[in-house]
Amino acid sequence: MSSNTAPWRRWYKTERWQRLRERILVRDLYTCQKTGVLLIGKHPAPNSPVIHHAKEHRGNEVLFWDEANLMAVSKQWHDSDAQKAEQASLDQRGVWY
Template sequence: MPQPPWKAWYKLARWRALRLRIFLRDLYTCQRKACGRVEPDTSLLVCDHVIPHRGDERLFWDEGNLQTLCKACHDRDKQREEQASLHMRGVWD
């Protein structure tokens, strides 16, 4: 099955530059209020879409829709929230 076109956006130099801009804007700090971890190692940070873009190019590139999360918060909390929202939207029903 072919990958959706938006997957390739994550490989673009434009995305890499934007990701670093967001980390700098957020002072390399996880934006989860319960966390607030400062992480200088960018491999342990995720540039997260506040509102999932689901292929919407406008949401994907919108700096106001991006936040820094530590990898632990992103992989645990954010993914749990997104999975729950799939059920609420009826995607898996």
């Protein structure tokens, strides 16, 4: 199964995710938890908000939906620092559900 068809990808399209995403943005005061940047941009602006999983969920439904595992970050941080860390850990990633 390719990552583009992984069942967990659909979770991002749900109303449940949209509500959770909004709760995290409000909780984190629309501020990047890694850089302090205000998340006021519209996608794909560097300061647009992204909800980041602190611990990779790897398709694990409990980790995916866990509010304690989520944080608001800027698209710029997510697309650079977070992606670099994920790429560096490819050999340690394990199974994606």
